[in-house]
Amino acid sequence: MQHPDRSETPAADEAVSPGFPGSGRRVLISGASRGLGRAVAEAFAANGDRVAVHYGSRRRDAEATVARLAGDGHVLLGADLADPRQTADLADAAAEALGGLDVLVNNAAVNTPHPPATTDYGDWCAAWRRHVDVNLLGTANLSHAAARHMIARGAGGRIVNIGSRGAFRGEPDHPAYGATKAAVHALGQSLAVALAPHGIAVTSVAPGFIDTERVTHRLTGPEGEAIRAQSPYGRVATPEEVAAAVLWLASPQAGWSAGAVLDLNGASYLRT
DSSP states (O other): OOOOOGGGSOOHHHHHSTTOOSSSOEEEETTOSSHHHHHHHHHHHHTTOEEEEEESSOHHHHHHHHHHOSSSOOEEEEOOTTSHHHHHHHHHHHHHHHTSOSEEEEOOOOOOOOOTTTSOHHHHHHHHHHHIIIIIIIHHHHHHHHHHHHHHHTSOEEEEEEOOTHHHHOOTTOHHHHHHHHHHHHHHHHHHHHHGGGTEEEEEEEEOOBOSGGGHHHHSSTTHHHHHHTSTTSSOBOHHHHHHHHHHHTSGGGGGGTTOEEEESTTSSOOO
């Protein structure tokens, strides 16, 4: 049997994701003012991509993120993702400023405590409404708006959702957070099937604890040692470790990972 000459076979990147580039892409990252969002923005910028840094209320932190990014052509955009109109406008503004959209990272989320045994009913309802509006509906609406730009361009794309280990392990003091992150995982799998014919691969990551500003008070407080002991490594993740996984899921080589939910928790919670 005669084998084809290698020069006649497509390059590896083209074989797995025809026409989708590995760098120089237009990337929108929601909730990129600090913490994991900032680390993800830095990873894409270092890869040679141009980044739209979204913020909800922390404009000064988001400005600092943009100032840290390698390369040029990055932009700063604000929007309240609980507002469907602002969410759609955010995708449009990012596409206009960057000249299109190739990658969306859904990182923005709220996570405020509301333990059911001690939270009064009014606060309980308000917490659920806010978590659903931002974590789930904001992610769904921004994904729809960004996907429309990717489809119109006709060159494929990547959507990576930041989920959570809490979707599987449970969040007793933050039940709306755990529930909405589980919904984000399910949303990502539905979108993966719906958007694959357009060359758009949708995936999710499910991190455990990450050493960010949001949880510093917990990691340095009395429960810090117990949190680190959840992993056999005796620590929590760095933002850069999770950002590296997000960057790979947005690569041409990761197209066949569509629909995946990638655990990133240092073996602190294992599932089959």
